Amino acid sequence: MEPTIQERANKMLRYRWICLATLWLVYFFVYFDRVAPAVVAPELMKTFNISATSLGLLSAAYFYPYAAMQIPSGVLADFLGPRLAVTIFFVVAGIGTALFGIASSYEWALVGRVMMGVGVAVVYIPIMKIQAQWFRHYEFATLTGILLTVGNIGALGAAGPLAQFVALTGWREAFYYLGAISIGLAALTFFLVRDKPEDMGYPTINEIDNIKVDITQTAKDDGIKLREAIKIAVTNRNFPWLAVYAFFVYGPMMGFQGLWAVPYMMDILGFSKQVASNVLSWWAVGMVVGCPLSGIISDRVMQSRKKVVIPGAIVYTLGWLYISLSPQGWSPVTMSIFCFIMGAFGGAYITNYAHLSERLPRKVVGTAIGVFNLFYFVGGAFFQQFMGTMLDGYGKVAGKFPVEAYTATFWLCFGGMVVGTAALFFTVETYIKIDKPVKPASQTIKA
Numbered sequence: 001m002e003p004t005i006q007e008r009a010n011k012m013l014r015y016r017w018i019c020l021a022t023l024w025l026v027y028f029f030v031y032f033d034r035v036a037p038a039v040v041a042p043e044l045m046k047t048f049n050i051s052a053t054s055l056g057l058l059s060a061a062y063f064y065p066y067a068a069m070q071i072p073s074g075v076l077a078d079f080l081g082p083r084l085a086v087t088i089f090f091v092v093a094g095i096g097t098a099l100f101g102i103a104s105s106y107e108w109a110l111v112g113r114v115m116m117g118v119g120v121a122v123v124y125i126p127i128m129k130i131q132a133q134w135f136r137h138y139e140f141a142t143l144t145g146i147l148l149t150v151g152n153i154g155a156l157g158a159a160g161p162l163a164q165f166v167a168l169t170g171w172r173e174a175f176y177y178l179g180a181i182s183i184g185l186a187a188l189t190f191f192l193v194r195d196k197p198e199d200m201g202y203p204t205i206n207e208i209d210n211i212k213v214d215i216t217q218t219a220k221d222d223g224i225k226l227r228e229a230i231k232i233a234v235t236n237r238n239f240p241w242l243a244v245y246a247f248f249v250y251g252p253m254m255g256f257q258g259l260w261a262v263p264y265m266m267d268i269l270g271f272s273k274q275v276a277s278n279v280l281s282w283w284a285v286g287m288v289v290g291c292p293l294s295g296i297i298s299d300r301v302m303q304s305r306k307k308v309v310i311p312g313a314i315v316y317t318l319g320w321l322y323i324s325l326s327p328q329g330w331s332p333v334t335m336s337i338f339c340f341i342m343g344a345f346g347g348a349y350i351t352n353y354a355h356l357s358e359r360l361p362r363k364v365v366g367t368a369i370g371v372f373n374l375f376y377f378v379g380g381a382f383f384q385q386f387m388g389t390m391l392d393g394y395g396k397v398a399g400k401f402p403v404e405a406y407t408a409t410f411w412l413c414f415g416g417m418v419v420g421t422a423a424l425f426f427t428v429e430t431y432i433k434i435d436k437p438v439k440p441a442s443q444t445i446k447a
Helices: 005-048 052-060 063-068 070-080 082-102 106-120 124-134 137-157 160-169 171-192 215-222 226-234 239-267 273-301 306-325 332-357 362-394 403-424
Strands: none
Touching: 005 052, 005 082, 005 106, 005 124, 005 137, 005 160, 005 171, 005 239, 005 273, 052 063, 052 106, 052 239, 052 362, 063 070, 063 106, 063 362, 070 082, 070 124, 070 226, 070 362, 082 106, 082 124, 082 171, 124 137, 124 332, 124 362, 137 160, 137 273, 137 332, 160 171, 160 273, 226 239, 226 362, 239 273, 239 306, 239 332, 239 362, 239 403, 273 306, 273 332, 306 332, 306 403, 332 362, 362 403
């Protein structure tokens, strides 16, 4: 007996969470890879006998290919499909992670780090595509917030817990295991994830909600070519302003959380490596709170993108001003509070994805987010490497960088955020206020 429409709808509404949960697990390790160098920075400098500039380049070697892959990632999400794209490239990430661990020279470590960046680059946008295909538009920002929460739990694991693991086994072993886990997750993605409900014989979310779709317009959207998709994305009124903000919000975040926070706390505040790593964990905890909360407030409370991201950006900017003026005298408790606040309010940037993608043809969403994401990760790469260059410019005193060196990098972060926050005021609101679908009385479909 053929399942009824109701039965297929209920199965779809359940199975979408299997797809998304599998990709959330993958994304956990994307963030783990991203910020792990902050914890193993002293070991990397000692093992390969490198300067701060070279360490900055090694960490940034993840971000440059990640940025370069954003447009291809969007294309793969749109034209190859999220399932195969994530499967193939997360295998590449796993191989690169293992290579980073076994590298016998700085050059081979760079190769491994580049492979990691290439591989994990094709995860975020496919997840955005899955959300767009399986979920309702007014759930988008909330789901994006949850996704970044999962990622920041990964970042949390790459702080204190990774420091403890490295202390027990060595930094190389950590990357061996991480490479094997990545390849296993690629296989799990292949077997469990499906690109859209129709691949499982399920109705679409619009069919379930009784939303009529203009078939002619849908066919027209599906026929959009890559060049046209990119043009639609970059000529969107909000794109340039959001791109400026993306560069300056994520650059300082990755410069500090992703690399230089632990050395700063050890050199200037006198923390041990384990204490510094534990303190840095609170940045990720802040994002675990701030990312989903920003999405929920944006979707359900304020029903606005600008009214959420701008206050978050202002507080985040003031945080950089405060540490620039007071770089010394922090205790583990006060620095933990600072990191939590910066993570929580910095996490408001997640609403930008909904801000950009709303009112775009569905076929170009992946490509648009891909082009947009490029600015986040170019910012991350630039700040990590340039902050290292600034530190080297001051030189070490008694084996440590002086407080003036770190203070200069903090002023750089503050100045960038002033520009980024100002750009947000030029965006226009995009939130679409509509009534949520009401099911006919005869329907008993469970969401």
